[in-house]
Amino acid sequence: MEHDLSERKKQILKAVIDAHIACGEPVGSKLLAAKGQIALSSATIRNELAELTEMGYLMQPHTSAGRVPSEQGYRFYVDSLMEGYDRTATEIRELNDLLTQRTRQLDRIIDDAGRLISTLTNYPAIAVRSHPRSQTVRRFNLMLMDTYSFLLIMVISEANVVTKTVRSQIPLTEEELKTVEQVLNRALVGREPDQLTLSQMMEIEAAMGRLGSLMSPILKCIYEALRADNRSDLRVEGVDRFLEYPEFSSVDRLRSMLEMLSNKQELLEIVEGAQGDEVNVYIGSENAADQSGDSTLIFKTIMVDGRPIGAIGVIGPCRMDYSKVISTVEQLSRGIAGMIRAQRMLPDPDKKDPP
Amino acid sequence: MEHDLSERKKQILKAVIDAHIACGEPVGSKLLAAKGQIALSSATIRNELAELTEMGYLMQPHTSAGRVPSEQGYRFYVDSLMEGYDRTATEIRELNDLLTQRTRQLDRIIDDAGRLISTLTNYPAIAVRSHPRSQTVRRFNLMLMDTYSFLLIMVISEANVVTKTVRSQIPLTEEELKTVEQVLNRALVGREPDQLTLSQMMEIEAAMGRLGSLMSPILKCIYEALRADNRSDLRVEGVDRFLEYPEFSSVDRLRSMLEMLSNKQELLEIVEGAQGDEVNVYIGSENAADQSGDSTLIFKTIMVDGRPIGAIGVIGPCRMDYSKVISTVEQLSRGIAGMIRAQRMLPDPDKKDPP
């Protein structure tokens, strides 16, 4: 675990992992010697490989096979060995395309980001829209639709406005509705649903006068709006990409992957349980959602003004193009955060989008 | 193709298909004779099977295997042979649970319906939200957020209200905003975006007075709101269920299934191209989305007031529990239609939900 690897060992380890990431097969000493990366004979490399195996960085599927990185090996690679990734021009353009479309709903942005990241990395992607910690309605607005129904508009946040149609048993007028609107704004703005007591509800009902009977359906709507938006949502994009990787070409592996992805609850818990500022990389058994321990989960929480609003990431084999994926996830999540900040119309000049 | 099947042949064909649907393996004469369904010896059954095979209703995977229904066989089964399905009490409860939750957004309803139908049938499900033919804003409402921004609320239909935040370069007052609101409601309600000419836009800008500069961002929002909602959306739920069926246990089959499901465009075209009043059953090669011709697509459009608003269905192997799936799709789509009708608060007493 400690950094007790000689420079040469690191070089060889990196070469093994790079090669394995590229081709997916166990890599042997001969191949490494031939590639020219390392100026040593295969025999010497063999000795080093044996030691790296001893130390737990590599594994042999069987006695006469090449070496494959172990979890520990991947971990070390990700932490210390990996180089940055150079994005191609096309990729940059696609990223920008997404990020310049400003006037879109949060759901759609995150959804599209999932799709995009799946395309860019060629792995199945997950996109999560988190529930905010505690939510309240910032402002109510009522709009008469016809004599017996009105639209209840609830501004929860800049990017999140919920509307519901409410039907009344008794005829409505504009003026009465205005009164109700004022009552709601005075009594319920900034209130969490579980802070509301029965006596308060009675007061509200009284204040609403002739339209007191509307209180109950309205409160129900509010409760549902806050609740509905409270439910986190996880989407999976591009499962079919699993099939491109030989490690999942066995039906059993595939099954365990698909089962993991359909177990959205657990994935959500993992994603929401992670702290936000870093790209999270769970290799093999570190990825608790996957029983088989043969997959890697990479994701990053999207932070806006210090609060998590969602997350995007990918799932793939342990043999993953880590540098590319990590930098893509990093960049895209930052881009989305910036985009959402920009979409909030309140100007906040002291905050700048990260590059 | 004609109904030139003797009663006995029909009976045997039905027995073969039922058995095959139940167990998934080719069924032989012996099995049928043993099952007691048919009071004939295996030899006689063999002769009938041979004729049914001749006629194209059955197939033999190889010389010494039992028979498997052909597409034509399934088609005949679905059209003439199949019995109705008796829903269990639990299933009825689940259906009702979904259908009694009234105050939810269209998107979520259809989404959940997809999930539910996938659970009930145990096949992967598709859920489509269709775009309406032509859309217009029914009503505009502006809400001041702060001095430099306001909320633009567009009522497109009862179940579809879009909100966007618009930022202004110049300070805003409540009164000016009311004026703009009136201008919008007078000039743009019921207008399709491509009916709007430049000269009309100029008039609007003039009518908006000091806030004329807001016209362009507002129009952009309107355009996007109508457009965004115009995009049909197809979701797939429960892909992992493919793995439960032996016909998809080969990776290649699985690949073609997943590829089909990720080709949302084509699926959408099929679903939106179908007429609405019936459950559509595309067996094998009839399902154009699937190159392999080894899957069946069953779906039904959800009609509300004569217009399609979406669709739900399932995808599975040709060997499918047709009667169960068809009745589930049927029932659920009707239920959803009824639910949405109920959600539209405008009372329409002359229409009743189908049972």
Next chain:
DNA sequence: AATTAGCACTTGATCGTGCCGAGTGCTAAT
């Protein structure tokens, strides 16, 4: 002392072989 060449050994993958059983088609008997 470190590196390299050479060689015997291990082991999964591949391919051909033969056996088994399920199911058929046909013929002859009922």
Next chain:
DNA sequence: ATTAGCACTCGGCACGATCAAGTGCTAATT
């Protein structure tokens, strides 16, 4: 018209031989 019986076909599976890749070890080399 139905059924019993029988020879035949063909996929699936287990077994075994062969192959190639890659190793670990020892002895030679720098």
